[in-house]
Amino acid sequence: MNDHTVIQSAPAVSGNSGQQPLPVGALIEGFEIRGIIGLGGFGIVYEAWDPMLERQVALKEYLPGTLAMRLPTGEVQVRDERHRNTFDAGMRSFINEARLLAQFDHAALVKVYRFWEMSGTAYMVMPLYRGITLKQHHEQQEEPLAESTLVPWLVALTEALEVMHQQQCYHRDISPENIIIQENTGLPILLDFGAARRAIGHVSQPFTVILKASYAPIEQYAELPSLSQGPWTDVYALAAVAHFLMTGKTPPSSVGRMVNDSYTPLVEQENLPFSTALKKAVDRALAVQPGERTQCMRQFREALLNQQPDVLDLFSPPTQGDKLQPNLASPVNSRQNKQEYGQYWRCAAGAGLLSVLILISLPWILTGTQVEQPVLIPSETSSAKEPSPETLPNEETTSAMSKASPDVYGAFQAVLNRTHFALEIQPKETVLKIGEDLLRFGIVSPISGYVAVYVRSSDNTLIQLLPNARVPAIRIESGQLLELPPANEPIQAAGPEGLNQFLIVVTEQARDYAHLKLQDHYGFGLIEHSVQNLEGTSPCSSTSCRDQMAAGWFSVEEMD
Template identity: 30%
Template sequence: MQVFCTKNHVNNGSNRFCTHCGEPLPLPVGQLVDKRYKIIRQLGQGGFGRTYLAEDKNQANKQCVLKEFAPQVQDPQDLQKAKELFEREAKTLKKLQHPQIPKFHASLQEKLGGKDFFFLVQDYIDGDNYRQLLEQRQSQKQTFSEEEVLTLLEKILPVLAYLHSQDVVHRDISPDNLIWRRSDSLPVLIDFGGVKQLPASQGFWFTQLAVHNTLLGKTGYAPEEQLRQGKVYFSSDLYSLAVTALVLLTGKEPQALYDSYQGIWLWGKEIKVSPKLEAVFKKMLAYQPNARYQNANQVLKDLPTKGATVAAKPQNPQITKLKTMIVAPGGKQTRQVISKIHQKTQLIANKMPLPVWMRPFAVSMLGTSVIVLIVAGSFAAVNAIIRGVSSISLPTLPTVSNPIGKPGNDKPNQQPGRLSQILSRRQQLEIPEAYFIRMVDNLFYAQKPELQRRALTGKSEDAPLRDEWAGIAENLLQKLEQAQLSPAARRKLGSYSQKDFDRWREQAKAGQFGDYTLKELTKDTNTQFDRLFPGKQGERSNLQTYGQIWYAIAADRVSKVQSGN
């Protein structure tokens, strides 16, 4: 069998390196490494080699990550030196014991295709990286809010403090290397760059993959002393973290936020944040390393306080919002009181274990009470409510048997049983909540154009509409179950893009699909999609809705072709 590198050089299937350019070739799906780790799929590639998702046969097929460290050397002395450097880096990773750093399991040396390969084995983190989260936001013309970024900084700076206490500098902090972990909503720092850097300066290690050369950090994210001089300090990581935060806030890459001619960041123009946070960022981004914060704890101390604590992966505000509208007459003082009450009740709502669009149910009763008091002119009572709201501690809302949409189910302290079942099914299928809610919203409002996308309320008159929304949600879940998508394909719903199809085109062109062509992939995917969604052929290209499902079907077909099934 013939295989191709990313430059389309033809190679024998048994080769581990391209005979023309020396590029390491990917390990095939199903390959056993160390007679223990079975390759499931490739996760990515970088300057040192490729990263794979694998199953550990000795640990009940538990998923893990294999990071390839692939030298191309012939001299035994060079190979020995390479191994020493690799083991030194593995030892560094082994000593890192932090819940927000993937646990290191083993380092391996394996001979594959007549060549020596080194691997690091680490925990697999189930979640989306912040690059993917940002792209999801941008597809809906959104970015991260200042409060969300503050939450991220508060959660990740202690990780850097720990890392630096071990005399380790990450060197490569960016949205790609921070993962929002689904299990606890914490950011996890991945892809430590140390093993990529050391051999590059020695001249005996070949780590080039296509156009990706070995780098000490990403251009735009790494400070100049790191990119130009190869020097790193603890403050170099803080610089990269600040750039990452600005990218999440603005949705723009560093090059668009920095005027290289004048050597200044575009504060107030491209970057708009509160004065206190701007001051913190400016110090983190100082040109000279000694002018920056010298450790992560200093940054934590100077971070401005937030009005409310939000999740590291907040819900998208574009989804259906069943708001309780407070409209009352009164003077300036009264409006200020209402504004304060609204802010307080929103803080409570944000802490509730519900989808963001259901939280207003739990505060609608408070809002109604306030209106009554205002109308009655009981200003003192209103102030008492404001004080009381701050101390309210709401328990987890109970599930009741009355389905969503049925009259009489408007009590603000109950979570409808039908909704609970929908959310539970979505969670079991591991379908991203942001995509699922957006998809249902789009389908719902397409059927109800007369609503002009107005927000639904928790009142009884909107019960039939809520019932229709739930019916659409249930039907969508049923269709996704019938599609029999793999968990990986379902988890990526909402993140597929034209880049995926472009990659498949290149893989097919390189012969990685064998005799299977891109035309056949499109035809087979269309057939399955049309069987699931008859009459929706024109929606296949809509990446906001049905297009994501089309791509998920195609992704599974690609995986099956590559695995030989």
């Protein structure tokens, strides 16, 4: 029998709590109430017994004491019809939470076995996790938390949140009170998804959340287009938790930091017994401005593990059937971690996404027909399709690629290493048929600027696809979807079959590419000599202007 628990000891129930918990021994859909684990403003968590599977479970009941009460019959009734809409909205949120959690499957996320509505309210059944909250754990420790313990905890949580983000769902209420350290495994479990919401694409949905000032980033205080929420929102909160565990103090409120940033970077606090890499990872994840912050959980995890994303690891996928489940009881080996997490080198969702893009071959066939512009809407499960096993590189392809010029890979990696931000890339198709399918994808950049697109074809040719002789400059505005290629520049795949890699770069200032000595190649720029500094020469190298860069890398397959 697998016993888990939700919180620690059962609290005393006051007679005027207003929530009137179910009595011990009561049966709810066959589950026997054994006791009370916790009381909250919107519900009650019971310890219950599942006689069918002979196991203890946690049963959560929606019962906001200020809005509703339990009748002698057991039915839940709204105290005043004026509150009916509020009560119903809360119950919908409760059911949404259960439905979301039922979809997720990760050791650090609460699992929901089932949920239902009855007696005027709603219920969900979860495992019973025994342990204490991270805040209580911290208060009980006399010595600072060891880095060898902290990093695996954070790795587990980044992985769990990445699972959520792949469904375009953000927690938005991460704090030490909402994380339990399990008694039997010592690993963390993320709780309280009441503030979680699903956001499809860039559609904003109104919501109300009671914020924890020290853990909420600035974008949670206002739904503004320039301060949209995404994976980076949870990154900030998780980094704030790390800051609390490392220093014993929460970082200053993000709102206060916007006026007068009193945050002292961890790297400047030499008395803290943590590595410089860990301090830097947390500092960057706590940047006030969303665009300057670590963009997604994958990037945060890599920084915590002090590893650099490796382009070549994209072509070392696990064997079919392997699961990406690292050992979270100890720090993950850097190389192992790159193999497990670096397959597609992407953020899972939101503006931090580095998607797997389209693999397409050169030379290109340019058509003169007008192309219907694609509508790029993130799917319900992911913003980009995962390559099927059939489209992943086989041994022959991988071997051929390993013989390719290392300068191209090095040049791509150099740009990615120098970038300030990650691009969101949304492909229309992941596999293209030669002579029929068109190259179509969209990008969203955290900065406004100018776009450059490079492609390394299956015959090792390196081409600057954009800008080119027909399209001398492409402008992109921050946070706005840009569909490429332009409507007047349709591009059709021409073969031969094979894998190709794309690099997309956005720079705030228009760059000079003279040093690449581009040669005309069907109107595109063929690079035959220097492949260094593909991002171009910045005008700010000789003047005092700002010229930050965002970049992303991708690949898919072209087939006959």
